[in-house]
Amino acid sequence: MASVEFKNVTKSFGEFTAVSDVSFDIADGEFVCLLGPSGCGKTTSLRMMAGLETPTSGHILIGGQEVTHLHPKDRNIAMVFQDYALYPHMNLADNIAYPLKVRGEPVAQRHARAKQVADVLKIGHLMDRLPSQISGGQQQRTSLARALVYPAKVYLFDEPLSNLDAKLRLEARGFLNHLQRDMGMTAVYVTHDQAEAMALATRIAVMDQGHIVQFASPIEIYRRPATTFVANFVGNPPMNLVEVEGAQVEGKLALKAEGLAIAALAMTDAIGKALAASGKLTLGVRPEHLGIAQTGATNTITAPLFANENMGPESLVTIDRGDSARVTARIFTDDHLDLSKVVTLRFSTEHVHLFDSTGKRIPALGE
Amino acid sequence: MKLTIPAFVGRIAFSALAALIGAIFALPLLWFLFAPFNARAELGLALPDPWTLSNFVTVFGNSYAVQALWNSFIQAVGGVILVGAAATLAAYALSRSSIPGKGAVTYILLLFSSVVSGSAAMVPIFLIISAAGLMDTHLAVILTFAGGLLPTAMFILRDFIDSIPKSYEESAMVAGASPVQAFFDVALPVIRPGIVVVVVWGFVNIWGSFLIPFILLRSDSNMPASVAIYSFYSEAGTPIVTLLAAYSLIYSLPVIALYLFVSWKFGFRFFGGIKA
Ligand SMILES: Nc1ncnc2c1ncn2[C@@H]1O[C@H](COP(=O)(O)OP(=O)(O)O)[C@@H](O)[C@H]1O
Ligand SMILES: [Mg+2]
Numbered sequence: 001m002a003s004v005e006f007k008n009v010t011k012s013f014g015e016f017t018a019v020s021d022v023s024f025d026i027a028d029g030e031f032v033c034l035l036g037p038s039g040c041g042k043t044t045s046l047r048m049m050a051g052l053e054t055p056t057s058g059h060i061l062i063g064g065q066e067v068t069h070l071h072p073k074d075r076n077i078a079m080v081f082q083d084y085a086l087y088p089h090m091n092l093a094d095n096i097a098y099p100l101k102v103r104g105e106p107v108a109q110r111h112a113r114a115k116q117v118a119d120v121l122k123i124g125h126l127m128d129r130l131p132s133q134i135s136g137g138q139q140q141r142t143s144l145a146r147a148l149v150y151p152a153k154v155y156l157f158d159e160p161l162s163n164l165d166a167k168l169r170l171e172a173r174g175f176l177n178h179l180q181r182d183m184g185m186t187a188v189y190v191t192h193d194q195a196e197a198m199a200l201a202t203r204i205a206v207m208d209q210g211h212i213v214q215f216a217s218p219i220e221i222y223r224r225p226a227t228t229f230v231a232n233f234v235g236n237p238p239m240n241l242v243e244v245e246g247a248q249v250e251g252k253l254a255l256k257a258e259g260l261a262i263a264a265l266a267m268t269d270a271i272g273k274a275l276a277a278s279g280k281l282t283l284g285v286r287p288e289h290l291g292i293a294q295t296g297a298t299n300t301i302t303a304p305l306f307a308n309e310n311m312g313p314e315s316l317v318t319i320d321r322g323d324s325a326r327v328t329a330r331i332f333t334d335d336h337l338d339l340s341k342v343v344t345l346r347f348s349t350e351h352v353h354l355f356d357s358t359g360k361r362i363p364a365l366g367e
Numbered sequence: 368m369k370l371t372i373p374a375f376v377g378r379i380a381f382s383a384l385a386a387l388i389g390a391i392f393a394l395p396l397l398w399f400l401f402a403p404f405n406a407r408a409e410l411g412l413a414l415p416d417p418w419t420l421s422n423f424v425t426v427f428g429n430s431y432a433v434q435a436l437w438n439s440f441i442q443a444v445g446g447v448i449l450v451g452a453a454a455t456l457a458a459y460a461l462s463r464s465s466i467p468g469k470g471a472v473t474y475i476l477l478l479f480s481s482v483v484s485g486s487a488a489m490v491p492i493f494l495i496i497s498a499a500g501l502m503d504t505h506l507a508v509i510l511t512f513a514g515g516l517l518p519t520a521m522f523i524l525r526d527f528i529d530s531i532p533k534s535y536e537e538s539a540m541v542a543g544a545s546p547v548q549a550f551f552d553v554a555l556p557v558i559r560p561g562i563v564v565v566v567v568w569g570f571v572n573i574w575g576s577f578l579i580p581f582i583l584l585r586s587d588s589n590m591p592a593s594v595a596i597y598s599f600y601s602e603a604g605t606p607i608v609t610l611l612a613a614y615s616l617i618y619s620l621p622v623i624a625l626y627l628f629v630s631w632k633f634g635f636r637f638f639g640g641i642k643a
Contacts, residue, residue, distance in 0.1 A: 050537075050541050051540075051541075052537050052540075052541070071540070071545075072537070072540040072541045073540050073541075073542075073543045073544055073545055075541075076543075077541060078541065078542070079538065079541045081534045081537070081538055082534075083532060083534055085532065085534035085535050085537070085538040087535060087539075087552075087553050087556075087557075088557060089556040089557060098539065098542055098544075098552070099542035099543055101552075102539075102542060102543040102544045102548060102552075103543055146538075146542070150542075150543075156541075
């Protein structure tokens, strides 16, 4: 196991910059998720760690050793590919044992070791099959087994679960979590699924258009998203963002928006700075922090009902404030909600988030 | 369903016409199958009576004819090995590397390939081979065909390799393999069906060619079967049909055998359709 370090890494493809001046430190034994929408540069970053792409500028260190221009074979890393990349002409035993073969281990030993790993992953009975003769979930576990069969410094995963159906994905996610607890491996895991990142990561790097927007623990990212982008990306459903007009009234912050009734908030220096730049702020509330209320109460938001979806243990109630500005509440009840045409949702001011006109988080009191 | 009478007559007429056309195409093939076994074969179609192998005995007694089959074999196998190996490596490089303008390279080569093995280039080829001192050698024929077939072979194979995910070799390299190891362990076995297509195609091309060996070779002992067939003519220039028929059948067997072998072993799905 080893640490991974990016120092001002940039990768351009011609004119296009896929990864832009990215720096971070991954400590030994951490499980870091690179999270972001498709095309934001996650795979490119991972491939640079693996040595499959060379940075245009910057440095990459693994275990404190400069590896920026080192060939993949000399990095002693393991990688699970999105398409699994199982060799179609080799049976599972040879597929899983391949890394040991190139390391010069004798046949008997490497097959024994492959069987051992395969048994843990419950594919030990399939060792004679070709990859085309097993199911998608088994292929996924085979590619995982091939990565785990030798002790690597860092384990890299590129959306390894994205080709599985929902149920298998949950199962595999749980297994990866267990594995991480068991082995304490250093891992970098690319995904566009925020739930996967939240469930697996010790820290998440949220990426947007080649930049890292926030690099923090899942809880921190959930509780204190650095930008509206992060707020809107994390959570299921993501945070509701309401554009509001902010003004200082009698030493407090008054917020105004259609359908919104909110008590004045305490002023802070940070809010003052944001207001000085622009009064256009964004108010964020998570769906799970909203509840049903009486019309006319304070700390509420009111609009016509758009959808009312019962999910079993919870209901998703969405109201439409016009121009597709919708607000969704997650109400924890297994009863069907009987709602009128116009719905009022309440929240508590300790659960609201404020963002300035550029989308940056305004720290709350005491942050 | 009942057919109306005009439709019925139409069907019969159509079937009769189709049968006639089929027969026209089948007759030469039938001749090709019957004549070798007929000691008195002529250009007309006739059932052998009796069936005999005497024509084959005569052919195999002719040392020049047997030597020519062997020459064809040497030239075709030599050319195919050269084309197969060179095209695989070149196509792999063109597919996997990021050399700018690699697409143009393939297309220009492809354009020139039809010129190189075509009759238009006979004079320069003759001069080059002559200057290289390779006149009247198997190598002359092998090199000329390799040059002529290589661009098309590269083109077919590059297309094939392009359709194979890069992640195969990438995962091998991450696992610790050198690029050369990754090529031989992972890429080559997956590309193999494509190479087989190219090899069969190259073999058939060289085996059946006449002009190039005819021009580049001098001595009878080096001539391939395609040229040797012309020795089965009498002094007056009329063909000795019995020997010609037997020799033609022998001459076509390797190609048929090759096709059967490949379709049994790999299944013939042409260019784009080949998947590992
Ligand atoms: N080899 C390449 N050549 C040109 N552009 C590329 C290449 N690889 C990736 N890109 C571009 O870089 C951007 C980031 O790609 P990628 O890292 O694969 O995104 P992600 O994995 O986050 O979806 C994309 O816009 C993609 O089109
Ligand atoms: Mg990707």
